[in-house]
Amino acid sequence: SNALSRLANLHRHFHITKSSTKGGGNDNATVGTIKISQEVTTALANGKAVVALESTIISHGMPYPQNLETAKEVETIVKEKGAVPATIAILEGIPCIGLNAEELERLAKLGTTARKIARRDIAHVVATRGSGGTTVSATMIFASMVGISIFVTGGIGGVHKHGESSMDISSDLTELGRTPITVVSAGVKSILDIPRTLEYLETQGVSVVAYQTDDFPAFFTEKSGCKAPSQLDTPEDCARLIEVNRKLELKSGILIAIPIPKEHSVSGNIIESAIQTALREASDKGITGSAETPYLLSRVNELTGGASLESNIALVKNNAAVGAEIAVALAQIQD
């Protein structure tokens, strides 16, 4: 199968440690090692559905202990839907595909003292034997390396407000343009410039699909007011799109945006005023670059009295359920 040949290919480039029980150090002899858990290795070898999960959401996206609880619940949801979860992170310089309970807890407790690892940070974190959560861009890279096609998160990065002058455009968007992974998210937060984010995704050639809606979702709210470029309504239709993208070797990514379930959405006014306050504070304090998104997330949570965190958790779980359904449908087509 496709996954098998990928794994075989990976063996030629990396020393793969399949054990999932020990964290293990990283000396020069093992730089280049990628650790894939036994469960994930078996699933990939057998063409079973696998869902990758990012880990910056654990280290920088949510406070402890909600981050750990959510990470575990998301893995459980993926399993209940019949897929194998593969949370991806770098621990002591080793990229890990599939974390065990101890590793997950270690990362959750590190919180923002962990590195926030985007594409540009990977080599430095591995070389210096650091630990951290992988953002959407870095998680896509590792998922792609081992042959995982689908990856679930809460929200992706985008073009920041005033990004047209600051040039703060998340590397998530360029990664989606160059790596053939399907990212399942609840759209893009209105802490970002949503219309410009959609323009930039078009420039990058990313296939953007809204799920069961024609309005691109805005994370905390179901609608952004921006029309999505395309719509699909079932896991099977999404799986077919992914398979076509692969067969045509387009080599670009797919973004599937799932609206937050109505009962968990935050009132548009409450969230907008919290976002405006947080943006003003970030600007006053000179918080920019990779520190900006984590700052805004935690301030918005404080300003909404925890309501935004509750919504965030609910939408991630919903994305995990739909993402796993798509992964299962994809494994069936590829049989």
Ligand code: PSU
């Ligand atoms: N948006 C969220 N929660 C998150 C992130 C974004 O609602 O945790 C994280 C993701 O890991 C995403 C990263 O890939 O922030 C984007 O960061 P930046 O804007 O610095 O590119």
Ligand code: MN
């Ligand atoms: Mn940035």
